Amino acid sequence: MARIIVGFEGSCPQSEQGVRQEGENRFRIFPSWRPSPGISEEAVGHSTRLGLKLVNESQADETLALLIDWQCDEAPPDMPRGFSPSTYMSYRDFVVVREPGHEAWRTVMGDVEGSVAEFELNIPPGETEVHWHPPYTYTQSEAFVDSLRAHPLVQVEQIGKSEEGRNLPLLTITDSGKREKTRVLIVSRYHAYESASSYAIEGMVQWLLSEDPWAIAALRCYVFYIVPMANPDGVVNGMGRLTAPQGADLIMSSTAQDRAHRVLWEMVDRVKPQLCIGLHNWQNKHSDGLLGLEPHLRNRFLKFMPDQVEFGKQWHIREPRPISSTRPQRELMGEYCRREFGAQGVGLEFPWFGRTPDDVRETGRKTIWALFRALDEPSPGAWLYDPPEKFTLSSYWEMGGDGTG
Numbered sequence: 118m119a120r121i122i123v124g125f126e127g128s129c130p131q132s133e134q135g136v137r138q139e140g141e142n143r144f145r146i147f148p149s150w151r152p153s154p155g156i157s158e159e160a161v162g163h164s165t166r167l168g169l170k171l172v173n174e175s176q177a178d179e180t181l182a183l184l185i186d187w188q189c190d191e192a193p194p195d196m197p198r199g200f201s202p203s204t205y206m207s208y209r210d211f212v213v214v215r216e217p218g219h220e221a222w223r224t225v226m227g228d229v230e231g232s233v234a235e236f237e238l239n240i241p242p243g244e245t246e247v248h249w250h251p252p253y254t255y256t257q258s259e260a261f262v263d264s265l266r267a268h269p270l271v272q273v274e275q276i277g278k279s280e281e282g283r284n285l286p287l288l289t290i291t292d293s294g295k296r297e298k299t300r301v302l303i304v305s306r307y308h309a310y311e312s313a314s315s316y317a318i319e320g321m322v323q324w325l326l327s328e329d330p331w332a333i334a335a336l337r338c339y340v341f342y343i344v345p346m347a348n349p350d351g352v353v354n355g356m357g358r359l360t361a362p363q364g365a366d367l368i369m370s371s372t373a374q375d376r377a378h379r380v381l382w383e384m385v386d387r388v389k390p391q392l393c394i395g396l397h398n399w400q401n402k403h404s405d406g407l408l409g410l411e412p413h414l415r416n417r418f419l420k421f422m423p424d425q426v427e428f429g430k431q432w433h434i435r436e437p438r439p440i441s442s443t444r445p446q447r448e449l450m451g452e453y454c455r456r457e458f459g460a461q462g463v464g465l466e467f468p469w470f471g472r473t474p475d476d477v478r479e480t481g482r483k484t485i486w487a488l489f490r491a492l493d494e495p496s497p498g499a500w501l502y503d504p505p506e507k508f509t510l511s512s513y514w515e516m517g518g519d520g521t522g
């Protein structure tokens with residue numbers, strides 16, 4: 118007979134109270150179980166997280182029924198961002214499974230009825246891990262940061278600790294040139310479940326440190342401030358979006374009291390970024406998100422990074438919102454940087470379905486390459502008359518954005 122393990126790093130639910138055995142090899146899982154009542158994506162029926170282990174201690178394969186009860190029929194009436202329960206469940210008809218001795222995640226499709234997605238799994242002896250999306254843990258992030266400590270182009274700074282005492286490192290990446298450089302902030306994993314953003318930031322950092330001439334050129338003109346995991350507490354404790362069941366939404370200027378939030382936003386005020394890039398991971402299957410980028414830059418970006426049709430994705434574009442001159446009670450970090458520092462802001466969303474972790478790393482590499490092509494490339498033919506160095510990020514803005522003065 119198989120059994121279920123939860124309560125490990127990044128599992129969801131975090132407690133056996135979120136697991137119910139309904140028969141031999143038949144288990145019902147409640148991904149929106151939280152240790153205390155939650156709000157936002159931690160509320161009942163709003164969860165965006167799932168992770169557990171199946172243990173088969175026998176010598177032969179076992180067949181097992183897994184009923185993932187997302188409880189959206191019990192959700193408070195305000196589904197986030199206009200989701201209907203049927204839309205919410207249409208993104209939950211699959212899980213990814215990693216069998217013992219395997220590196221890769223295999224997708225298994227299930228049958229959805231109401232709030233429940235049911236999966237029949239054949240599990241070999243040993244420990245099989247099941248998630249909604251391929252996970253990326255705090256331990257993985259720490260190992261990634263450690264792998265960069267000795268790199269001559271990377272400075273690792275501990276900017277503070279999270280509410281529960283986990284590390285909040287900031288990577289600074291640039292070359293040793295003394296010229297004045299444009300400041301770029303990239304923040305990943307504001308939101309706990311968004312593991313694709315972690316693979317994307319790995320791809321971006323790998324590109325910045327690569328031998329690609331465009332990357333070498335970028336480090337001459339820009340200094341990159343990178344937060345690889347803004348929300349370690351939420352990541353470890355199986356949250357969806359926030360740092361705790363009623364915790365902080367780190368991307369918002371005003372939110373619940375939380376140490377990671379204070380540390381992150383103090384860093385932003387110190388860095389004063391001129392470009393603010395936020396990495397996210399929508400739940401849907403078909404749309405990558407390109408949010409808040411000014412149209413002139415966006416059009417150029419899309420030339421270099423069109424729809425990723427190879428993964429079944431099309432860009433969903435959201436215009437930048439007008440910025441008020443006075444500080445509103447609550448705003449997104451990108452909007453705060455636009456208003457306070459005259460920055461450009463962009464949010465990128467990379468949903469999983471149809472992508473492997475390596476695909477998402479590659480998507481990260483391609484995105485940062487395309488973004489900096491969009492920023493560097495003068496308008497058609499202009500480089501014939503003006504040296505390309507003139508066309509830095511700040512000169513674009515000074516010239517009203519289209520590079521033609």
Ligand SMILES: [Zn+2]
Nearest residue numbers: 308311397398
């Ligand atoms: Zn997000």
